[in-house]
Amino acid sequence: MRKSPLLNKITEYLQQNNLGFHTPGHQQGKGCSTIFKKTIAKNMLRTDLTEIPGLDNLKNPVGCIKESQDLAAELYRAKKTFFLVNGSTVGLQAAILAVNKPGEKIGISRQSHISVINGLVLSGGQPVVCPVAINYTWGIPLGTLPNEVSLFIEHNAEIKSLILTQPSYQGIGGNVFEINSIIAEKGITIISDEAHGAHLYFQNKLPLSAQQSKSDIVINSTHKTLGALTQASMLHVNRKALIKPVQRALDILQTTSPSYLLMASLDSVQDQMSREGEQLVQQTWELAEILRSHVRELKGYRILQDEIVEPWYKDPGKIVISAAELGLTGWDLARILQEKHKIIVEQSDYFYVLLLITVGHCKNDIVKVAEALKDICKYEGKKKLSVLNIPGKLYEEKPHLELTPRETFLKAKAEIPINESLGRIASEPLTIYPPGIPLLWPGEIINNQHLEYIQWARKSKLPIHGISAKGVISVIIEE
Ligand SMILES: Cc1ncc(COP(=O)(O)O)c(C=O)c1O
Numbered sequence: 150m151r152k153s154p155l156l157n158k159i160t161e162y163l164q165q166n167n168l169g170f171h172t173p174g175h176q177q178g179k180g181c182s183t184i185f186k187k188t189i190a191k192n193m194l195r196t197d198l199t200e201i202p203g204l205d206n207l208k209n210p211v212g213c214i215k216e217s218q219d220l221a222a223e224l225y226r227a228k229k230t231f232f233l234v235n236g237s238t239v240g241l242q243a244a245i246l247a248v249n250k251p252g253e254k255i256g257i258s259r260q261s262h263i264s265v266i267n268g269l270v271l272s273g274g275q276p277v278v279c280p281v282a283i284n285y286t287w288g289i290p291l292g293t294l295p296n297e298v299s300l301f302i303e304h305n306a307e308i309k310s311l312i313l314t315q316p317s318y319q320g321i322g323g324n325v326f327e328i329n330s331i332i333a334e335k336g337i338t339i340i341s342d343e344a345h346g347a348h349l350y351f352q353n354k355l356p357l358s359a360q361q362s363k364s365d366i367v368i369n370s371t372h373k374t375l376g377a378l379t380q381a382s383m384l385h386v387n388r389k390a391l392i393k394p395v396q397r398a399l400d401i402l403q404t405t406s407p408s409y410l411l412m413a414s415l416d417s418v419q420d421q422m423s424r425e426g427e428q429l430v431q432q433t434w435e436l437a438e439i440l441r442s443h444v445r446e447l448k449g450y451r452i453l454q455d456e457i458v459e460p461w462y463k464d465p466g467k468i469v470i471s472a473a474e475l476g477l478t479g480w481d482l483a484r485i486l487q488e489k490h491k492i493i494v495e496q497s498d499y500f501y502v503l504l505l506i507t508v509g510h511c512k513n514d515i516v517k518v519a520e521a522l523k524d525i526c527k528y529e530g531k532k533k534l535s536v537l538n539i540p541g542k543l544y545e546e547k548p549h550l551e552l553t554p555r556e557t558f559l560k561a562k563a564e565i566p567i568n569e570s571l572g573r574i575a576s577e578p579l580t581i582y583p584p585g586i587p588l589l590w591p592g593e594i595i596n597n598q599h600l601e602y603i604q605w606a607r608k609s610k611l612p613i614h615g616i617s618a619k620g621v622i623s624v625i626i627e628e
Contacts, residue, residue, distance in 0.1 A: 167487070168517055170468075171495035174348075175376040176509025182376060185417035189410060198409040207232065207407045208400060214412060221419040224426075225350055225360050227367075227385035229392045231399055232415045234407040237344040240368035240384040241312070242268035243402050244340045247394035248310045248366075249274035251555070256301065256311035259544055260290040262342060263578050263585045265312055269554040270591075271402075276554070277305050278547045279313070287453055287469070288500050288540025290586070292317050294460055295327040302335050310338035315359045316346050318496070318584040319503060320464030321457060324356040329364055338391075344370040347383070348433070348466065348508075351426035355462050363387045366395065371418055374466065376508055378414040429508050434465040436515050437506040441468060443519035449475035449526045453501065471501045473534040475526060480609070482525070490521035496583045499540050499609065539605050542598065543581070543588050552592035552625070561626040567603060567616060570595045573624040579615035581606060589615070595624070 175181045178190055189196050198204055205212035214232070222230035233240045241264045249255045251273030257265055259281045269276055279301045281290040293301070293313065302308070311332055316322035325341070332339045341359030343349070347369035349358035360367045367385040371377035384399070386392050422429070444450050453469035472482045483497035496503040504518065551574050552560070562576040572594060579589035579599075588606075589599055606613050607620070616622050 165491060167491045167493050168514055169493045170504035170506065170510075170514075170518065171493060172370075172373040172505065173377070173379045174372065174374045174505070174507035174509055175378075176507060178509075179511070180376040180507055180509030181414070182417040182421035184420070185376070185414060189413050189417075193410065196410060196413065199406060204409065207234070207403065207412065208405065217412070217416040217419060220423070221383060221415070222385070224419050224423045225383075225385050227360070227387055228389050229386045229395075231384045231386075231395065232407075232412050233368075233382040233384055233399075234380055234403060234411045236264075236372070236380050237262075237342065237368045237370040237382045238264035238267075239399070239402050240382055241265050241340070241342055242271055243395055243398035244366045244368060244384065245269060245272045245274065245312070246398040246401070247391060248338050248340065254305070254308045256305060256308040256337075258293065258313050258342075259547060260292065260314050260317060260586050261312065262314065262344065263580050263587055265342065266554055266578055266587060266590060270558045271555075273553065273555040276550065276590075277308055279311065280547055281544055283541045283544050284453075284456075285538055285541040286500065286536050287456075287471070288498055288537070288543075289319050289321075289453070289469075290317055290544040291457075291461055292322045293328070294323040295331055298323075298328050299331050302332065302337065308337060310340060312340040312342060314342045314344075315364075316343070316349070316357055316462075316464055318345060318586075319453065319469050320345060320467035321461055322357055323460060324462065325359050325364075326356050326362045329359070329362045338366075338388075339364045340366045341368070343367050344382075345373060346464065347371045348374045348426075348430050349464065351422060351430040352434075355464075357462050357464060360385055360387075365391055371415060374505065374507055375418050376414070376421060377418045378411050380408075381411040381414045381418075383415060430466075433506055433508055433510065436510055436512065437466050437468055439512070440504075440506065440515045440519055443515075444468075444470060444522060447523055447526045450522065466506045468504045468506065469501050470504070470522070472525065473500055473536070476532045476534050477525075478534060485525055486518075486521055490517070490524070492518055492521055499537055500534075539602060542602060544586065546596075546598060548587075548590040548593040549596075550590060550592045551594055554591050557592040557625065562623050563626050564617075564621045564623055567600070567620045567622045570622050570624055571597065571600060574627065576623040576625050577615045579603070579613065579622070581611050582614050592625075595622075
């Protein structure tokens with residue numbers, strides 16, 4: 150008998166009836182627009198179409214796809230918006246290919262997602278790493294404040310473009326308007342990885358929206374926080390001269406068979422957000438605040454957002470909770486939430502769990518998670534968990550790169566046990582996923598701090614990409 154293991158697992162998952170606080174933002178359809186549910190969701194197989202007459206062509210749009218992209222550009226007040234069918238990953242890589250030449254220096258944040266570093270394999274550029282501030286208690290990167298960006302540019306006058314993650318995975322960042330004006334003043338092209346902030350455009354309370362601040366190129370994972378299907382993202386170009394190079398790069402990188410389901414979901418989001426964007430984001434943030442106020446009343450929990458103060462800003466739709474005072478790691482908390490309460494979080498780490506509140510949530514969902522947390526703080530109480538310095542160390546070091554990502558990609562490689570790798574050059578990125586920020590960059594010399602972190606991560610059973618289950622790692626064969 151033939152087997153379909155993925156289908157079986159999905160069936161099993163659906164039977165469990167879990168409540169998710171993770172991406173995609175539509176939360177099993179609840180946040181999708183009514184018209185999307187009616188037209189697409191109900192007729193999924195009939196609407197899985199291709200470039201038949203009347204349905205336009207993403208590679209050279211002149212009809213309904215062009216119209217939809219134009220409406221999205223109008224909504225986000227961009228010079229041009231492109232629909233992406235391979236997530237922000239392809240948008241970041243196209244943006245890099247469009248602005249960065251082989252050997253040319255490009256600033257990239259220490260908290261860059263792996264897709265950015267992989268983008269440099271394509272462009273051949275030389276990364277210069279922009280450091281980030283770290284909160285060691287929580288073990289998370291916060292981002293880079295305007296004065297630090299200013300210093301970074303001063304010390305690296307030769308960079309022509311800079312990619313920053315705005316905001317971070319946990320929804321934190323400095324004043325993006327100030328940061329971008331410092332960068333623009335120097336004539337540097339700014340690319341904002343706003344994968345986690347497609348919704349931030351629809352509010353005026355926080356200086357956190359890269360698209361509001363008109364970075365030259367902004368990439369949004371519309372699927373993460375809004376109602377698009379997984380993989381469906383948008384790239385906004387805000388400088389006319391960059392439209393053609395970005396378009397050409399996307400032509401190279403995107404499939405010639407883009408999914409109409411994904412594109413239709415982007416069309417539905419542009420329509421939904423143009424009608425009720427502010428209201429939806431406001432409602433989402435109110436729900437998140439209700440949850441935070443419940444959690445504040447419970448003993449044993451801490452909320453990261455309550456500890457973040459200006460000059461940092463925080464996306465209120467993200468809730469990062471620690472139960473360290475109950476003696477629970479974030480992994481324990483995530484496991485109990487799942488096993489006992491059927492609640493699935495976005496991410497967990499040693500000290501915390503991350504929950505996303507999105508357009509797909511309602512008051513009932515908030516009540517359920519609040520009750521679960523109440524139950525856990527009553528029954529699971531143990532002795533306090535100590536703060537560990539090690540998770541924050543992931544973001545501490547500025548990688549010392551011997552080779553660029555492209556040079557590394559092209560070199561001969563060998564597979565060796567991790568405990569023999571000290572001093573060797575890593576050939577592949579090593580990431581904990583999520584959040585997908587490399588611990589080791591391709592082309593970086595492996596040092597003791599990496600090995601210490603890897604040992605800890607393996608002991609803690611973290612999802613490490615770039616090292617085999619048996620502890621084998623790929624390194625460059627040096628001549
Ligand atoms: C900061 C950041 N940038 C880019 C990406 C890639 O986005 P996508 O999954 O839409 O390809 C991610 C994915 O998690 C991310 O966290």
